[in-house]
Amino acid sequence: MEIKILGLSTIPLIKEGDDLATLIIEASKRENIEIEDGDIIVIAETIVSKAEGNTINLKGIKPGSVAKRLAEQTGKDPRLVEAILRESKDIIKVGHDFIISETKHGFICANAGIDESNVEEGMATPLPEDPDATAESIRFSLINKLGKDISVIIADTQGRPFREGAVGVAVGVSGMNPIWDRRGETDLYGKSLKTTKIAVADEIASAASMLMGQADEGIPIVIIKGYHHDHLKGEGTSKDLLRPRELDVFR
Template sequence: MKTIPLTEIPLIKPGDDLSEYILESLKNQELALKNKDILVIAQSVVSKAEGNIVDLSSIEPSSRAKEIGKKIDEDPRRVKVILDQTQEITRLGHVLITLTNHGFVCADAGVDDSNVEEGKVTILPENPDNNAEEIRKKIKKRTGKEIAVIISDSWGRPFRLGAVGFAIGIAGITPLKHLKGEEDAYGGQLETTKIAPVDALAAAASLEMGESHEKVPAVLIRNAPYESGEGSISELFRSEEMDLFR
């Protein structure tokens, strides 16, 4: 498996066509897409292209946002944006852990003030699966190649330090691989094992994307083992009854 950072992609603005910039970057790097290639694209540029940027100066914080902001030492305007993207607050400590309107459980409902102008924040795309599918279709129309697309974001994890890439939207790839019934190295039959290749691929791409000044919003992954197909990122969600951390 090979990961290739796509460089020379300009700063994205609302209304920009990401597929065009990605194809231009591939051309500049003398890369031709192949069937079964995977494109992993950072959530931040997808949100910007979609116009999901909030100017905090336009936000009037609610009394609840002010109360929470005081408790966690956070700008209440930013807290108000987080609450607007939230179904439920699952933990309130030094940071907000929320169940987003999409169904993700993550810090601050995915609201991010990095890689955006000062005083502004990005919010998650409204439907990341749709974003991934739209990009996949546009690239197939231009190149004729059958690829997979993953929209990724960097999140923390319970009981572990350090952010890693997670898939938040997918197209052309099945999100889960079920190993039940297969044999392990000693001939034993697996009973419940499932793996999430889309998260593994997002994590691999995040090493190329970086978290600060790298300016690599997309990564090409080649020769990775995965199953092509239709699916939704929601297939990875645990129900509340099965989630031991909520």
Template sequence: MKISAFTVDDVPMIQKGDDLAKIVADRVTLENEDIVVFASTIVSKAEGRRFLLEDIEPTAEARELAVLNKEDPKFIQYVLDTSTRVLIKHPLLVQTVFGNVCINAGIDRSNTESGYILLLPLDSDRSAREIRDRLKELTGKTVAVIITDTNGRSFREGQIGVAVGCAGIAALHDRRGDVDLFGHELKITIQAITDEVAACANMIMGEADEGTPIAIIRGYKYIKDDRGIKVSYRSDDTDLVRQALAEKIEKEASKTATEKAKKIRSEG
């Protein structure tokens, strides 16, 4: 297999309402089975997910977490509003309303004007499908689309690109039941295909002032699927790390409640 990867050049500064598919179609001659990779920041901008930090009132919880994380309480409030569960208070690791687990709910302050933040798309799988369908309409080509963000990794330093949405490509390739070079049956191997592609694209798209938030991966033979990225998220009953973190949070809350009760009784 031979794979090529290249960025889309001359991408303009994205504004709300911009047609991302047309931006690609006007600059690249796509081929069938290309994978078009978009940084989530430009998808968020096109979908109007840019907000002014001043337009929110932080709660007491947000103020408490802001002190702990040396952050703006208003920023923390946005994190809480797009999360379903806090797993670690510092750094602020949360389970988002989108289902993924990440620092600060994936909210971005880079690649946008000062004083503004970018939230992840409301439904990145849906966004990927809409862009994929629009590319088909404009070019006649059948492609896959992946929307990426950067995430840290448990037990390792550094961040890599991961998929937060996808269309036309299977997020996972279940290799269980296949055999290796020596005839041994694979028992647990499930490849995170879209994350691997996202990491590849992230290398050439960059993280700073490169101005290349769209990449094309060509030549990779992938499984076609439209179930999106959510099939790759572990459930609560299989995610041992999330279970341990949730248990730690519950113990800390119980300890705090016990200490408050003791203080009340002693003062009474």
């Protein structure tokens, strides 16, 4: 099996109202990359928020008393803390220089997923309002324009409990089941798998993030070719990747 990870390097800086599906097609043509049946297109969440006009002007935020208190505790800008509170439905843990929260979507991550990189000074981008719906909209637009059977993942970069470094994760999914449930299959020794479920959408997002990078790489869209995922056919969403609260042994 051969898997190719191809980054689109000619995507322009995104502004509100941009049609991401059209930009993907135009860039793929410029770079002589044919979008084919079975391709998985991974899109950085930052450009999705930009295209949807979902940005935060930190200079215009007036922090409340809770934000001011948490800012003193963490050393963060009180305006950023207020933005984090507005994007969160639960604060999980607060410490020096960090706030872990549960976002409105149900993701547990630092700073409610708000990103201050790759935007103008004083601005920030939260996670898209509904990344699953956006992934589906972009996918259907690409299918209508190209007639190809593809999947779309919207990816974010997040840290992980008990491990250093951040990795790509799927926050929006369309055209595939993000979980590969292998329970009931057998291993090399014939033993039945009891609990094995693979977060394939996260693995794909993480692979794409190697090209996307975190600094000035300028590659917000990656095309994955050659991953034969017929076993994942379906219409799952990123919600399938969230562990139910009653099974969250750390909270």
